[in-house]
Amino acid sequence: MTVKDMVYAALFAALTAALGLLPMVAVPGLPVPIHAQSLGVMLAGGVLGAKRGGLAMLVFMALVAAGLPLLSGGRGGIGIFLGPTGGFALGYIPGAFIAGWFIERFWSRLNFVTAFIACAIGGIGVVYLLGIPWLGAVAKIGLVKAATGSMAFIPGDLIKAALGAIVAVSMKKSYPMIGK
């Protein structure tokens, strides 16, 4: 871990906390409003790459667990990771790493489509891969019901992946971080 790794992870974790200040966006036709903070996973991976992006989410989640009220609505504490939706919160860490890993692979030909795929695999696929079995096991409702219940969040997450992709592509032009 170099000084740069530490500093980027720390400041990006603080940035994710600050995203919690932005108001919720209600999208017509969506059952749940989108919150800018959960965009943090895709931004961390999409802008910083695998290692630093994953570290940034790890730092952010460690601060939440340590008792800072950083999650939207001023929530925090170790209980976030132990409740029925704890798997989703934990999934943000490998989610950012995997999104960043794909961004690095696609780097030389990064466009909206490849960036969207990276954000969707990491920020949705990996997060749900941990969140759904956790919910199913802890709540004793089984995998299928847990997956069905989580589907309400998919449309909002797809919009977030699109936003993440737009930002990742623009950031590559204005302030490229991969390989730095």
Added chain:
Amino acid sequence: MFEISLARITWLHRVPAGVKLLVLAVAGAAVFLVDDQRALAGFVGFAVLMPLSAWLPLKAVLKQIFPAAILIAALAAFHVVMGEPETAIAVSARLATVILLAVTLTFTTRVSAMVDAIEVAARPLKVFGIDPAKVGLTLSLAIRFIPVLFALVGEIREAQKARGLEGNVIAVVMPLLVRTLKMADDLADAIAARGYDAE
């Protein structure tokens, strides 16, 4: 610094963070292993007694556990509708135990004590070449910069409002990212210039 833990000292504040984390881990694991309803009732009783014994403020506690409570109620209702009231009781008792103990820990432990506990827990990672002191420094840096980033978000939102872009997420996120990364570059240079050796 703003944090969830109470400003006043309770008896649980005096218990070391490591001990509280251990109790939470053991109780949290045990409650998922027992099926007996009397044992589950014992766990719930313990988990209710802890926040009561420290006189935690009800309103602040409810604010923290509200989303989890709604979800637990919905899950219990689901199991009752499926004709399994016993599963409903077991699931809600387990989750309530874990959530209540966790929120008690959060309300009675300073963030600084938790960061110290994380640093101690990171000690075995030395084997993998991860320096626990670096873990502590990274967390402290992040805590230090949260108010800076909060101010930055406010500033950028003001500026974009003047341009009629306050509802545009990307118009806020892009300058926020660029300025954060610029700040990170300067900070990394400043740390390096002081001879901090991360390797």
